[in-house]
Amino acid sequence: xxxxxxxxxxxxxxxxxxxxxxxxxxxxxxxxxxxxxxxxxxxxxxxxxxxxxxxxxxxxxxxxxxxxxxxxxxxxxxxxxxxxxxxxxxxxxxxxxxxxxxxxxxxxxxxxxxxxxxxxxxxxxxx
Numbered sequence: 001x002x003x004x005x006x007x008x009x010x011x012x013x014x015x016x017x018x019x020x021x022x023x024x025x026x027x028x029x030x031x032x033x034x035x036x037x038x039x040x041x042x043x044x045x046x047x048x049x050x051x052x053x054x055x056x057x058x059x060x061x062x063x064x065x066x067x068x069x070x071x072x073x074x075x076x077x078x079x080x081x082x083x084x085x086x087x088x089x090x091x092x093x094x095x096x097x098x099x100x101x102x103x104x105x106x107x108x109x110x111x112x113x114x115x116x117x118x119x120x121x122x123x124x125x126x127x
Contacts, residue, residue, distance in 0.1 A: 007032075007112055007114035007115065007116075008030050008031070008032045008107050008108065008109050008112045008114070008115045009030060009031045009032075009116075010028060010029075010030045010088075010105055010106070010107050010115060010116065010117055010118035011028070011029045011030065011031075011118060012026075012027060012028045012029075012105055012118030012119065012120045013027060013120055014119075014120070014121065015120070015121045015122075015123065016120055016121070016122050016123070017122075017123050017125050018095045018099075018122060018123070018124050018125070019095075019124075019125060019126070019127045020095055020096055020097055020124050020125065020126060020127055021094060021095065021096075021127060022094075022095060022127070023091055023092065023093045023094070023095070024091065024092050024095045024122065025080055025089055025090075025091045026044075026089060026090050026091070026092065026103050026105070026120055026122070027089045027120075028042075028044075028081070028087070028088040028089050028090075028105035028107075028118050028120075029086055029087050029088065029089075030086050030088060030107045030109075030118075031086060032086070032107075032109045032112050033112070034109055034110075034111060034112045036083050036084055036086065036109060037109060037110060038062050038063075039061070039062075039109075039110045040061070040083050040107070040108065040109040040110070041059065041060060041061035041062075041107070041108050042058075042059070042060040042061070042081065042083070042088040042105065042106070042107050042108075043056055043058065043059045043060075043106045043108075044056070044057060044058040044059075044090055044103060044104065044105055044106070045057060045103075045104045045106070046072065046073075046099075046101055046102070046103055046104070047101050047102040047103075047104065048072075048098070048100070048101040049100040049101045051101070054104060055068070055071060055072070056068055057071040057072070057073050057077070058073075058077050058079075058090060060079055060081070060083075060088070065077075065079045072098065072099065073092055073099070076092050076093045076094055077090055077091070077092055077093075078090065078091045078092075078093070088105055088107050095122075095124050096124065097124050099122065099124055100122060100123060100124050101121075101122060102119050102120065102121050102122070103119070103120045103122055104117045104118070104119050104120075105117055105118040105119075105120070106118075
């Protein structure tokens with residue numbers, strides 16, 4: 001791990017348990033040797049339990065959030081991060097069992113674009 005590359009490092013918890021019907025903050029932080037530029041962006045995608053494909057559902061850049069259209073989390077996502085503090089977290093409200101799956105946090109901070117995205121396995125459990 002000692003090799004220093006100009007890359008963004010993304011940190012997320014590996015697994016989270018969320019009670020159904022509650023709000024889940026999906027924590028995602030990152031490090032970058034570059035200054036956080038206005039071109040920095042965050043994209044979140046979701047891979048439902050057992051599915052092979054990922055759905056991009058949220059994009060944040062230049063102080064604005066762009067939730068995807070026709071997505072499972074329509075109107076339930078809030079940006080909870082602060083790129084200047086290297087925080088790319090989001091909150092999803094009213095989590096349901098169908099929200100089980102893997103959430104992928106991908107951060108780009110040009111010229112750093114080499115990223116291993118963070119992945120969080122989210123398990124929605126009975127209240």
